[in-house]
Amino acid sequence: MSSSRSGILASVVIVVIVFGSVGGILFLTNQFEPSRVAVVVMNPGFDDSSRADQVREAMTEEVAVQYYIPDSPATEAEAQTLMESLASSGNYLLIIIVGNELEDELQQVAAIYQNQKFALIGGFVDLDNVASATFEIHEAAFLAGIIAALVADEDEYNGTIGILGSVSTDYDVIRMIAGFEQGVDTAILAFGLNVEVLEPRYVGSYNDTNTASVMTHTLFTTEFCSIVFAPVRASIWGVREGMLSANETFSTLGLDRLPLAIGAEMNQDYIGNPNPYVRSGPSWMITSVVARSDLAFTHILNATLWDRYTGGELEDFNLANGGVNITDFAFSRTNVDAAYISTAWEYAQAIINGTIAVNDS
Missing domain, CATH: 3.40.50.2300 (Response regulator)
Known part of the structure; x- marks a missing residue:
């Protein structure tokens, strides 16, 4: 009985991987290969004491996800190029964009890569492969x-x-x-x-x-x-x-x-x-x-992991909810x-x- 319990505990692992200037945070809650999720945040990126840091707090929850965090793009054009590269790779279950300033760029990229699931935290893109969250x-x-x-x-x-x-x-x-x-x-x-x-x-x-x-x-x-x-x-x-x-x-x-x-x-x-x-x-x-960008991030991520992806939908966060x-x-x-x-x-x-x-x- 004790050895079986040890085997279960051994399968719960948290690993942090950093490759040079590109960070990948890997959270494993089972022995199987986790889903890959890319998170794109505009400059100044994480450590902004703001919405990006709230998203990072949500990313510390123990879920079966491997996060890829590329360097933060300095311009909208750089962000669009980055999104195109991530989408064309086919490596990610979900690509999450943080910030309404990238609505137009995401609109263009998501329209091309229609089989790629995207999410936008803080803005709205009206496409079936984009789950959106806005805040009042x-x-x-x-x-x-x-x-x-x-x-x-x-x-x-x-x-x-x-x-x-x-x-x-x-x-x-x-x-x-x-x-x-x-x-x-x-x-x-x-x-x-x-x-x-x-x-x-x-x-x-x-x-x-x-x-x-x-x-x-x-x-x-x-x-x-x-x-x-x-x-x-x-x-x-x-x-x-x-x-x-x-x-x-x-x-x-x-x-x-x-x-x-x-x-x-x-x-x-x-x-x-x-x-x-x-x-x-x-x-x-x-x-x-x-x-609550952290709340929006968690809602969309969990729905996607449970095969209930909310593409084409807008979740609006306000005082009431x-x-x-x-x-x-x-x-x-x-x-x-x-x-x-x-x-x-x-x-x-x-x-x-x-x-x-x-x-x-």
Whole structure:
């Protein structure tokens, strides 16, 4: 009996394989050869502290899959060439694309390789061999706007709210900003707040720490923002640097206030902790607007592995089904009044019930 049990346990293996600059992560839960799945993520790729990293978290689940992760393409043209190469090889059960910026390129490639199964996380391609997942992320951003307005109206702040986005043409950034601004406006009207939102500023990149740091510092110390909404992906580490330098300026000026920010696309609350690598203590990143790219990835992958591939279908993730939301203020309850949090959840219910419709542009 014991030897049989040992044999079963021996068949459960996790192996990580890295070939130079190209990573292949192999998860085995049985003794048979696993299915191969390729994952394509645009630059900056993984370690973006955003949607790609959420997908990577989903990839750590123990399933019978061999993941192939090519180097992240820098341009849409490079991404299309990569997708064509992967599809033409015939080696992959599923090719998963992360990000709406590759909708057009995937449309072209999938139309040619009709026997190849594709998935798009964060966008929609209307073809039978593409399973798509989208996110009503503006709904969650609305709730962040409610919180930002209530916090900015407190006595120690001046009511000014800044917005720092990554790239001005990014569809998700446009929708998040629209929802956020509507949330602020709703709170102003509902509670008579003395709050204003500045025109959005943009880093011009998804991964430019220096520029994000300078712009964040300026928003706090020159524009005197009370709080900054920052959907900037990997540049969020520059936002942290800007908050730290702004706090030094506040101390020099004798100002009794904190540089507060709101993250986006993934739970970035820990980035505002005293030590983000320990993830404890109060956070200046009071909440984050989250789209569950990990959930979408898992849904599509599992359906495909169980021979229930959802090609030609669109799964839309929203507040009602738990696919988008703001985080639970785990590190920031010392900086955010409990009444504000309750108010945000009341507005969330109104959105779910259809009482409030959130703009996406």
